[in-house]
Amino acid sequence: MLPESESKLNGSSRPPLDIASLVKQHAGENYELHAAHINPSNVRTLKTIGFDRCYTRAEGPYLWDVKGEKYLDLLSGYGVFGLGRNHPEVRRILKEFLDADYPSLVKMEAPLLSGLLAAELKRRMPNELDMVFFTNSGAEGVETAIKYAKCATGKPALIHCKKSFHGLSTGALSINGDESFREGFGPFLPDCRAIPFNDLGALEAELKKGDVAAFIVEPVQGKGVNIPAPGYLLEAQKLCRKHGALFIDDEVQSGMGRTGKFLAIEHDGPVDPDIVVLAKTLSGGFVPVGAVLCKKWIHEKVFSSMQRSVVHSSTFSQGGFAMAAGLAALDVLDRENLIANAAKMGDFIGQGLQAMVPRFEFMKEVRWRGLMVGIEFGSPKSISLKIAWTTCHALDKSLFPQAAVIPLMDKHHIITQVAGHAVDVVKLLPPLVINEADAKWFLTAFEDVMVQMHKFPGPAWDVLTGIGKMALTQRAR
Ligand SMILES: Cc1ncc(COP(=O)(O)O)c(C=O)c1O
Known part of the structure; x- marks a missing residue:
């Protein structure tokens, strides 16, 4: 006989999974489950500041908890829900996708939807960016940009800003400007150097050293909400070009219209970034989607031969459901102004x-x-x-x-x-x-x-x- 825990997992005698019943059956057990299985210290934090609510419904900018109380969500899942939650149009399009039995992730092929989404993204860029790589998160986009910059320039150093946030994977953490995220996870990538945000002199001093692959910057710093001085981003990009370094525009949080323009960098005039990283709102809030756009010459350096045609890739990149979500998100962004x-x-x-x-x-x-x-x-x-x-x-x-x-x-x-x-x-x-x-x-x-x-x-x-x-x-x- 199987032990009780295993017999419970043996599915033949069990009714099919019904998410609605499951949720109902366990309503209110969120924090108990998380304390036991996921992250007890986060549970303690949430309880301490009174954020230990159990949400059961979401629509647009609102959430409702298990007691039926309504909340206004000005956090948007760290910016993922740019379109609000459960947007009916995105949902309609995703349902259509699921109902159509489309193939996805065949891999040894060129999927149609990612080609279409790449073209739609390029159309919205303020400058000429030619090639698109799709990711599953913002951090993966930043890792992509780091690899592209090193490969294209043949140089080792990365310059980032103090107080910067580009994600928490090891490469992205190497260019994180907040020690509290880094503590305990070193050593990091070599040749990463931090300069103050809004300081062109400090940037030029670093660029003059001649070893810089790229300067990466958030056009509005998420940590602290720091706004660039007028002309800073434009000048920084020009300095990078002058010294043969790439200018990476991390728009994971600020992009996709959040700041009142498609890219936040557009507020500073005709900036010509070499690489732009997007994620969050591109997902429509349903499935992770990110994108890295770059200039053709950079792409050609990375994918320089047939042997290197998948030298940078990711299993879930260009998944059909994700691509449909990206197309839906862009459509809603336009249609609803x-x-x-x-x-x-x-x-x-x-x-x-x-x-x-x-x-x-x-x-x-x-x-x-x-x-x-x-x-x-x-x-x-x-x-x-x-x-x-x-x-x-x-x-x-x-x-x-x-x-x-x-x-x-x-x-x-x-x-x-x-x-x-x-x-x-x-x-x-x-x-x-x-x-x-x-x-x-x-x-x-x-x-x-x-x-x-x-x-x-x-x-x-x-x-x-x-x-x-x-x-x-x-x-x-
Ligand atoms: C500017 C910026 N870059 C990168 C990231 C990392 O994105 P993700 O959490 O999807 O890995 C974030 C996340 O907040 C971000 O704000």
């Missing part, structure tokens, strides 16, 4: 927040480019609020913005995030489909949170000091 909506709603939110700055001492600056929005806090003038500021920072350098993120969730059911480690920035990455009513929901909520935060001592601070003390005791253990 979502890029224009991102620009409009970004300004609406940004200006609404900016108008609050003079009223609230903790608010230092609001930065936005379309729907990438950062609200930076700073040290206040009044003595009592200064105590709150200093106490929080002494307990934990990443704690302060939680004073806004936690009540936004708790009281107003709005999902936001802190924009990285040791920054005083709350970040919004709303779906591009949000409307004025959603934006007002957020602005009214944020104003209320600011009013409460500016009462010290007060209940708004009790939760935070509790969390800070807990963080301190954990670190001491």
Whole structure:
């Protein structure tokens, strides 16, 4: 006889899997399952900040939890849900694909849908980019760009910015500008050097060393929501060309219309990147899809002969379902004018927040480019609020913005995030489909949170000091 655990896995006597019943049967067990099987420390974090909700339904910019409560999602799964969740058009197209019995991943062939998606992507580029490689994530796109740059230039060094984020695979981590992500995972790729964002002098000094394969940059830095100075990206690209290094534009988060243009780099004029990396919104939110676009000469260096025709590849690259999702995402982006909506709603939110700055001492600056929005806090003038500021920072350098993120969730059911480690920035990455009513929901909520935060001592601070003390005791253990 089989042991009980094995007999349960032996499927012949079992009814067919029914996802809806399975979900219903286990509703609310999320955190128990994750604590046991996936990531207990993440469960502790989510519980501590009150993000331990069990969502059961999603549509557009909204989520509903197991109790039927509605939430406004201004995090968008780190930017994946640019089109909102469960977009009906993307779903229709994907259902059509599934129902058609198309072949996928034959491999020793040239699939039609990836050819069509590549052409659609190229059409939307602001500059001439000729060849497309499809990936399953942003990090895989960055790895591709690193390999292409080294192969095309024959040089070893990679220049990236401090505070940069390009993913968490080993190559991408080698050009990550935040030590807290890197700790424990070294040694990294050699010849990776960090320079300050917005510093052309530092870039030229590195390029002059003559060993640089590429400079990789996010046109809006996701960690901290740092916006480039006017002309920085254009000049940086020209400097790279002058010194024979490639300019890699990492648009994984900022691309696909999020900033009010298809690529965020377009805000800086006629920039001519050698490589552009896309992912996130290209997926339509259903299946991972990323893309790397590059100039023909680079491609020819990498795939230089028939023997090298698959020298860079990935098993799941160009999967039919993923390609259909990419085509659907681009179609929806155009049809619903979502890029224009991102620009409009970004300004609406940004200006609404900016108008609050003079009223609230903790608010230092609001930065936005379309729907990438950062609200930076700073040290206040009044003595009592200064105590709150200093106490929080002494307990934990990443704690302060939680004073806004936690009540936004708790009281107003709005999902936001802190924009990285040791920054005083709350970040919004709303779906591009949000409307004025959603934006007002957020602005009214944020104003209320600011009013409460500016009462010290007060209940708004009790939760935070509790969390800070807990963080301190954990670190001491
Ligand atoms: C600019 C940028 N590049 C690369 C990545 C990595 O993408 P992924 O998480 O899909 O690997 C991210 C993810 O947030 C990103 O923001």
